Amino acid sequence: MEKLIKKISTIMEDKFEQCGYDRQLCTVTVSNRPDLCQFQCNGAMAAAKKYKKSPIDIAKEIVAAVENEENFENVSIAGPGFININLKDSFISNYINNMYGDSKLGCTSDVDPMTIVVDYGGANVAKPLHVGHLRAAIIGESIKRIGRFLGHKVIGDVHLGDWGLQIGMVISEVERRNPSLPYFDEDFQGEYPETAPFTIDELEEIYPAASSLAKSDEKAMEAARKATFELQNGRRGYVALWKHILNVSIADLKKNYGNLNVEFDLWKGESDCQKYIPEMVELFKEKGFTYESEGALVIDVAKETDTYTVPPIIILKSDGATLYSTTDLATIVERVKDYNPDAIIYVVDKRQGLHFEQVFRCAKKTNIIKEDATLDFIGFGTMNGKDGKPFKTREGGVMRLQDLIQIIKDNVKDKLKETDTMTPEEVEEISRKVGLAALKYGDLSNQATKDYIFDMDKFSSFEGNTGPYLLYTVVRIKSILRKAEAEGINLSSSKEILHPYSSTERDLMLKISRFNEVVNLSFKDRSPNKICDYIYDLSNLFNKFYHDNRIIAEENIEKKMSWLNLITLTQKVLEAGLDLLGIEAPEKM
Template sequence: MKKILDLMEQELRQAFEACGYEAKFAKVVLSNRPDLCEYQCNGAMAAAKAYKKKPIDIATAVVEKLTGAGADASGAQAGGADASGAQTGGADAASMQSGSAHPVFSEAVAVMPGFINLKVSGQFLAEYMVRMAAADKLGLEAPEKPETVIVDYGGANVAKPLHVGHLRAAIIGESIKRMGRFLGHRTIGDVHLGDWGLQMGLIIEELRDRKPGLVYFDESFTGEFPAEAPFTISELEEIYPAASAKSKTDEAFKERAHQATLKLQKGYAPFRAIWQHIMSVSVEDLKKNYSNLNVEFDLWKGESDAEPYIADMIQMLVDKGLAYESQGALVVDVAEETDSKEIPPCLIRKSDGASLYATSDLATIVEREQDFHPDRYIYVVDKRQGMHFEQVFRVAKKAGIVKQDTPMIFLGFGTMNGKDGKPFKTREGGVMRLETLIAEINEAVYARIMEDEERTVSEEEARRTAGIVGLAALKYGDLSNQAVKDYVFDIERFTAFSGNTGPYILYTIVRIKSILNKYRENGGIVSEDALEKNILPAANDSEKALMLLISRYNEVLESGFAETAPHKICQYIYELSNAFNSFYHETKILTEPDEARKDSFIGLITLAKRVLETCIGLLGIEAPDRM
């Protein structure tokens, strides 16, 4: 099903071409002056330069052709909007308004200096609603060429609990993955665990100090290593920070950890056995905690999975003359003449032969190319890693690991800060565990539900509902911000049932569910998709505004994924929720005496609910039945 913008542009293209102008000037955009029009075309401005004519003359001719009406340059219509949003026009603005019915537009006006202001036909809009309701995925078109997309997100380190610093990667990446998959792309989410670096050596040596009698540290041991881990997840989560702190003051311990890491990476069996225990205990716990965020991965691979590809990859870089020795290390130059800032060489191997993050990231790309042949890569990582990934992407393309035209997108996200503007901490100043943050926000939502004097849910149901709404508050509070920007985590604002918040969006969906339930209780018949309801042209401005917001659904979803911008979906559903609530307050839906009109209302709000539920699903959020 074509986007409503495409259908409008189709009409404008025909009019431009009929007037002797190229169809490329017929681009239609959402109006930046909704008080004047719903959509606008600014193409006459660009066409004027190409055809050496006044913009208003071109706009007037196009509108005449579009509507089949004659021009009226009396100046009765004044005002328009330019691309920057500034108001234009005045007493001498040329204008022309449709004098006859048009299948798409109820009004088309040419205004000075050459804008075409458009309003959509109520009949056309109502028919578009009916077609959306009946269409698969509400009219979202399948991509012409579905892509295989790798989304690299999560990035947790094993042996550590998830904390607030892991939140953004998880929920932004999950949303991007869901968007790509819903649009029809083969979208693969990979957690890409940190499981192969120095933290492994630190844990091994700390374990040696604590439990020197373990068989892993007995060089004479030749039997089978135990199947059960010599530590629990709680012990493991205490071992790593203790080892990390020790390495900062004990150089000998740090060197032991470094050597243990090298031995692990070279395949030393006892250390590989410890590593397997670390992985099995950690991954089980990580899966549980990610599941609490409604985040799932298709691949649970880590840096270690790239190890088998490293040697051949390094040799290939050497053979191609890209990698060379510098102070004993192996590097690849990635700077280009067009760079506006210094891009240092990419360090591939340290002087002692140890691998680095760049080594495993490049080898991971080799593995992904072999296994999936991706058409697109999306990395959801802290924006402070931007230089690292710029270097890695350049080496990957320079070496021919990835085709030159394959998009490799670095979606760098900002920091979640406290009200003091600094990275979010516990009250004691430490890093907050993610499960603690979730518990606190759920408790805040539960308190809001229980303090509602009109509450109809039991305490038990309130607890269940608080879990759903709390997660929505947390995820929406994050996703509604542009990913690259830092934002302030404000539990009071995020859990509010009004304003641009997750609870407000869910409350709107629950309100629609309540109306539909009352409609059924009063004998009305309506299915989940309301296909038996015919949607009529809008009876008032608020109803038309709701229809216009609904009609933008497929455009928003496509642009949201193309721009890796979940915040666009958040902004859309906030505007849609506002439009529904305005319509709800101005319309007596259930007491409407005209049955055809009442059926139309029910069909429309059901469609609004379906759009909202689809969109929150792409954000990894679900709605309760009651709040």
């Protein structure tokens, strides 16, 4: 379906052109003064400059031209030449009814669908997920879902850290603890055990112990570096042990990401791109992109127009070792080979901004990705505690993500009203869904690039701009519809939504009509917070409508059915918006 505001804009553009003015000057926006009008056109102001005429005179011409427009209730002039527009109720209800009958609620698939890779995990194997992984996971998941909803082929990649020094640290620590394992016997020729020599809990204890030792003991650090080198050069036992590390870690990561309602299509890591590095580096050399600087192989990516310093990107260190920049470039090579994407979106801590600017410039300069492909960096801010510093445990350590999920789930459970109608299993499931809504909405409702304060009590409140409030609104609608069915009303007998009977109903309809517009804008700007703002406003308008009208008690059956259909559509839009955020609504609360 065409956006409602686009329909209005086209009408006004035609009138501008009919009156002899450039249609491109006509801009229609949602009014910021809903008490005065629904939409506003400021095109007369822009036209006045170009045509050297008074804006009020131009506005009068346009208003006269739309006087008999069948879809407009009234058009008037305000101030020096602003054109105020109110729509006919029949126009609004017709648009709403078309949304009701559309499987995507008016959001038509993009006419030119793209193939997009979203890189939004970034977890390291052998380590537990912590709160620092939260934002990448839920922002990336939302962008992926929105893109798919609009018809794009979107591929989510976790992009694991599985090939660096931390693996060498783990291997060397396992050898210190159990040197008799066959992985450390270079003469061993048999089959290695299928079962890993450690559990996930043991593995998560091994890495910090190894890291701490390596920082304080140079011999331990050298052993880790040696193990990393030998692994990356194919030592058989180390490769087998590395595969155990991957399998145990990925199984746990899938469980923990699953608890967040986050899913990836690809479980690839830095190791997967290693085979592309030698050929890529040789290509860079052959094409004359590289030069040596202090023994390192680098490529200049600065531009004459830069107003800040963008240093050369290092491809190989002086000892021939690769860096994150090398593996990120090789990963682009791999993604182009496998998917030839139109866009790659990276959801990463904003402090990595310069790194990705270097990588993107190098990728375009060396032509490893097509010229018209988009490389987007969505740099997110930090989740901070009430002290304004990065969120920590009470002991001052980094909190595991699964612990944070459990804490907010328990917080919500304490707030759920005790009732005999809920079984313990239902309470558990409802608190899980509401807790996740509190956590995810509390994050996503903030602009991705901004830092924000994690406030458990605020986020888990059932009132205000929170996830639980939105879920409660959906549950309220479901309750009304169940009561209607209990009265014997066949909700499928009539799907028509009639013209609005009140201003609150009209406001609700107009807000619903903007769903298509908001979803498209949210994807264009990579801003899930726009969907959060929209469904919060929609929830407020529904609750106002609910308090102003006795829906179930309404005696006029035609009006009653129209209202029931309207709130059914409201529920659909709210749940669609929540799903785009990765949030599930329960049946009751």
